[in-house]
Amino acid sequence: MSCYSRGCNQPHKQAELMPGDTIKCRDAEDAAQVHEDLCRGGYETEFIYEMDGVKGIWIEIKGKERDEMAELNIDTFGEIMDDFIEKNHIQMLIDIPEGTNEPQIKDNAQLGGVVQFYILLTAMKPIYKDIHDKLLDHSRHEDFIDGILQVVKNELMEVAEGEGGKDDGKL
Secondary structure, eight states: OBOOSTTOOOBOOOOOOOTTOEEEESSHHHHHHHHHHHHHTTEEEEEEEEETTEEEEEEEEEEESSOTTOOOOHHHHHHHHHHHHHHHTOOEEEEOOTTOOOOEEEESSOOTHHHHHHHHHHHHHHHHHHHHHHTOOGGGHHHHHHHHHHHHHHHHHHHHTTOSOOOOOBO
16 A cells, blocks of 8 residues: 555555545545555545645545454455465465475465465366366366365365374475
């Protein structure tokens, strides 16, 4: 997010905006861009066209749509992870060393399994699409998905029962 101190629209880190804060915009185009950025950031805003007797365009922060203590569900988890991955240029490498069939997974987030698992989940859709488009008998796609999910369940159950390996998760 950009800095929205009075008269400053330069990109750099800033403190959280609070209700009642105002942002002076250069013109309507600037106001539209600032408003869009704020909405993406979850802020509720209002346009002000006159302040202290001076005409212009300001945006007033009314509040934040999503409280920091919002209930964590699959949707908010996905939003948080997508935002984290986009802002931090997260990379993940899966390597299967020669002579083994055990993948080694490393990432630059150093948060281990949570980020890695989310990346793998989001990667499943394009992987499945590729399989679906090139290999799959389209009349049996549901059976194929059920089969994949059963394999994943079996692999995860092995880990849950203590038969899985451990990886440090660092790149």
